[in-house]
Amino acid sequence: MKDKAKLAGISIFPVKSTSGIAQSRAWVGLEGISFDRRFVVTDLAGRMMTARKFPKMVTIKSTLVENGIVLSAPGAKNLHLAIEEFDRDEFECKIWSDRFFAYTTTEKANAWFTEVIGRDAQLLFCGEESNRFREKLGTKVSFADAYPLLVISQGSLDELNRRASHPQTMSQFRTNIVVDGVEPFAEDGWERIAIGEVEFQVGSTCQRCILTSIDPVTGEKMAEKEPTATLSRFRADEKGAIYFGMNLVALNEGVIEVGDEVRVLETRSPVLYRDADA
Structure with missing residues (x-):
């Protein structure tokens, strides 16, 4: 069945490293989503x-x-x-x-x-x-780590949770854009996409750090060293660095809205990771 990619979520983090705000509609500037x-x-x-x-x-x-x-x-x-x-x-x-x-x-x-x-x-x-x-x-770029935006598909989180010892949430990964209706890690193979009025250049895969292991509700470390423990088994490179999500750069300014179609304009060959669980 052909993928029907839709924008399923938008989040901003007004103060770096603090809690996010979910939005149904947002203005995307060249520096990223407004107020992010x-x-x-x-x-x-x-x-x-x-x-x-x-x-x-x-x-x-x-x-x-x-x-x-x-x-x-x-x-x-x-x-x-x-x-x-x-x-x-x-x-x-x-x-x-x-x-x-x-x-x-x-x-x-x-x-x-x-x-x-x-x-x-x-x-x-x-x-x-x-x-x-x-x-x-x-x-x-604003105060984001390196790129203005980050995209992760819901399918990727679902696949992580299928393998993990207990459920992880999208907010742990501080994701700006969530896409539904695609296979797990489909975003790894995107080169250029369009959502609503905006085209995006897809950058590098996002290397993850200890921040993903902090419970966004309590501020405590997640149990059983998740999600690092699970990601290290199937999303790690030869040096042990783990990757989850793709960085984005907006090529123009405009409005995006939850429910918008996500159009894949160009693709690339995705990075392949060793799967220790396979």
Whole structure:
């Protein structure tokens, strides 16, 4: 039967490494989906702080409001940040090997994150347009790790769960775009796709890290070293690095909506992984 690929889910993560927001419709810009990874928590030297080291960050939730954002965390009072109140001083930050200028928000935000995380912290934002240009991609990127967007098919998660010791969720993988109606790992063979008004260039397979093993609800490590334990058996390269999902770059701006057809415009030969379970 011919695949009928549909956009099944859209998620954004306004503050890097914190909880996501599901959307039914979204604007995709060249830097990614609007409001996705537009904020980052850093130490006082501008080095990113993430849930890899501070896992409770995944329990911080964002709510978008007319003039800014409301942040909430277990045991803390809600923090309402109005964009017009931001200090907007240039501050050099570091996302992996990329150094670029972001902008300060408020001392109130810095104090809130310091209290919630338990370490001196500050909240920075991209501004109206990110100053981070990635030459490899030919586009600007917000505070995302490397690429503006990530896609995973529902079939891939279903196949992982068929093998795993207990169910894993799509939110563990911090996925922007979920596609249904295709075979597991069909996305590995995509070169260029279109959804709604937007065409996307498919980049590299996404290498996964310890962050996927943190329960997005509790901030605790998942039982039995999942999903790493299972992925390492059938989605690992010869060096042991594991891969799940495909990175994306938008080639134009436009609207995407849950239910949109996902059109595969060009394909590639997918990377083949040794399957220890076969």
